[in-house]
Amino acid sequence: MTNKIDYYFDFSSPYGYLGSKRIETIAGKHKLAINWHPILLGAVFKVSGQAPLTTFPLKGEYALMDFERSAREHGIPYQAPKTFPIAAVAASRAYYWINENPDTAIAAKATDFVHAVFEAYYTKQQNISKPEVLTAIVNALGLDSNTLAEALGQQPVKDRLKKAVDDAIARGVFGSPMMYYGDEPFWGSDRIDQLENWIEKGGW
Amino acid sequence: MTNKIDYYFDFSSPYGYLGSKRIETIAGKHKLAINWHPILLGAVFKVSGQAPLTTFPLKGEYALMDFERSAREHGIPYQAPKTFPIAAVAASRAYYWINENPDTAIAAKATDFVHAVFEAYYTKQQNISKPEVLTAIVNALGLDSNTLAEALGQQPVKDRLKKAVDDAIARGVFGSPMMYYGDEPFWGSDRIDQLENWIEKGGW
Numbered sequence: 001m002t003n004k005i006d007y008y009f010d011f012s013s014p015y016g017y018l019g020s021k022r023i024e025t026i027a028g029k030h031k032l033a034i035n036w037h038p039i040l041l042g043a044v045f046k047v048s049g050q051a052p053l054t055t056f057p058l059k060g061e062y063a064l065m066d067f068e069r070s071a072r073e074h075g076i077p078y079q080a081p082k083t084f085p086i087a088a089v090a091a092s093r094a095y096y097w098i099n100e101n102p103d104t105a106i107a108a109k110a111t112d113f114v115h116a117v118f119e120a121y122y123t124k125q126q127n128i129s130k131p132e133v134l135t136a137i138v139n140a141l142g143l144d145s146n147t148l149a150e151a152l153g154q155q156p157v158k159d160r161l162k163k164a165v166d167d168a169i170a171r172g173v174f175g176s177p178m179m180y181y182g183d184e185p186f187w188g189s190d191r192i193d194q195l196e197n198w199i200e201k202g203g204w
Numbered sequence: 205m206t207n208k209i210d211y212y213f214d215f216s217s218p219y220g221y222l223g224s225k226r227i228e229t230i231a232g233k234h235k236l237a238i239n240w241h242p243i244l245l246g247a248v249f250k251v252s253g254q255a256p257l258t259t260f261p262l263k264g265e266y267a268l269m270d271f272e273r274s275a276r277e278h279g280i281p282y283q284a285p286k287t288f289p290i291a292a293v294a295a296s297r298a299y300y301w302i303n304e305n306p307d308t309a310i311a312a313k314a315t316d317f318v319h320a321v322f323e324a325y326y327t328k329q330q331n332i333s334k335p336e337v338l339t340a341i342v343n344a345l346g347l348d349s350n351t352l353a354e355a356l357g358q359q360p361v362k363d364r365l366k367k368a369v370d371d372a373i374a375r376g377v378f379g380s381p382m383m384y385y386g387d388e389p390f391w392g393s394d395r396i397d398q399l400e401n402w403i404e405k406g407g408w
Contacts, residue, residue, distance in 0.1 A: 048262045051253075058252045058378035062391060072408050073398065174262035187266060190394050194277065204276050 004033040005195075006180040008168050010041040011088035011128060013176035014067040014078075017118045019189030021076045023179065026196050036099070036114050038092035039168045040161070041176055048174040052085055070189070077123045086129040089161070090152055091117050094134060096160045097151045098143070109141045116141060208237040209399075210384040212372050214245040215292035215332060217380035218271040218282075221322045223393030225280045227383065230400050240303070240318050242296035243372045244365070245380055252378040256289055274393070281327045290333040293365070294356055295321050298338060300364045301355050302347070313345045320345060 007023055009016030027034050045051060054060040064080070071078030095117075099110035116137045120126040126133045135145040151157050168178075172185060179186045179195055184203065186195040198204070211227055213220030231238050249255060258264040268284070275282030299321075303314035320341045324330040330337045339349040355361050372382075376389060383390045383399055388407065390399040402408070 049255075049260050050263065056253050056378070058373070058376050059254065059391075062376065062378065062389060065389075066391075069408075070398075073401065169262070172262050172266065174260070174266065185266060185269075187263075187270075188394070190392070190398070193397065194274075194394070197277065204273075 002182040003031070004035055006035045006037060008037040008039055008173045008176065008178040008180075010176040011038055011091045011117055011121065012085040013041060014063075014122065015070075015189040016176040017122045018067070018070055018074070018076055018078070019177035019179075019192060020114065020118055022074060022189060022192045023177075026192060026199070030196075030199050032199070034111070036095065036111065037164060037168060038088065038095045038114075038161075039165045039173065039176070040088065040092065042087075043165045044169055044174060047169050050174065054084070077119075079123055079125055081121055081127075082125045083127050083129075086121075086127060088128065090131065090134055091128050092164075093152050093157050093161045094138070094148055096164060097148065097157050100160070106143060109143060112141055113137070206386040207235070208239055210239045210241060212241040212243055212377045212380065212382040212384075214380040215242055215295045215321055215325065216289040217245060218267075218326065219274075219393040220380040221326045222271070222274055222278070222280055222282075223381035223383075223396060224318060224322055226278060226393060226396045227381075230396060230403070234400075234403050236403070238315070240299065240315065241368060241372060242292065242299045242318075242365075243369045243377065243380070244292065244296065246291075247369045248373055248378060251373050254378065258288070281323075283327055283329055285325055285331075286329045287331050287333075290325075290331060292332065294335065294338055295332050296368075297356050297361050297365045298342070298352055300368060301352065301361050304364070310347060313347060316345055317341070 005023060005027055007020070009020065023034060026032075041052070053063045067080065068078055095110065095113060098106055098113050101107045117128050120133060120137055121128045128134065131149065135149070138145040138148050171180070175187050177189055179192075181195060181199060184198060186192070186198070209227060209231055211224070213224065227238060230236075245256070257267045272282055272284065299314065299317060302310055302317050305311045321332050324337060324341055325332045332338065335353065339353070342349040342352050375384070379391050381393055383396075385399060385403060388402060390396070390402070
């Protein structure tokens, strides 16, 4: 048994956003911690031979419709982003810098940062790949955006995200969201019910 | 409102098999007819730019595991086929010949044929692309396998399947299973709960 869920996602993934809301509900109900793992699907897809969902004929159109339908089903606010997809490199680097910060007051804001970035992109049509958008998010959380901006250019911060992506691929992550409860993988926000069933039954 | 579910699938698709069991439960509960539409994913993938699930690194391994896990979750018998994937051309042509047969005693066996083919492939490790396997299935249903074998070589029977695939693509079908309730599409056996929610609420 484990007391946490690993949640791998790309900030640019609509299902990553939808799942981020639903996983909080499940985690709260079962008193589980969530370990957030922002990754870059572009790098993952190079290994797994895939391409972004919305680039496929037929499947892409279905996906654009389904993002909104699935959001409505679960009462999750959703506005299709104006620019999509975007590169989530800066937001992802920022997450690890915040989450692993030696200053625990900063590190404590990590989960709030995840939700704030997702909400900026998927409910306010803000382009989270733009530095000024990240700055506003970070400031609103009471963090120092100047310190963060400086950190984002440093090699160890860049390397940390690269390691996160490499580790995810080594574990078998190929999509967003991809969740692990212990060693058990679940792919897709539409598998959160299955994940909860697994948690409740202790597997089957 | 509609009184039927259109169920598009490839006989070679494990999720098509899993969904075929679950959709029967939902349809029975809500007194809906199921219109079965066997198609060939190979032809669909040429249009939608995709490839078989199990050919992708990481994703393929997950899928092989998940077929069995999802079957266990829903109490559905499942044995991974020995030969996978296979060409479901003959079985699919046979379905339309049976379902649209002027002899209503033959046409009445269409749904039984769908389930018998799936069960041969996914619970008995029989290669449903082999004529002798189809012959045994058809005979067990009380149909004349010689008449069917003769029909499968005729151009109108070949054309019927081609039309089914073309019609599916024109409608937007890109995977297996893909279901429509009225005009509302649902992709994937893991979306059957969502489909049922949609039926119960009349949409949202």
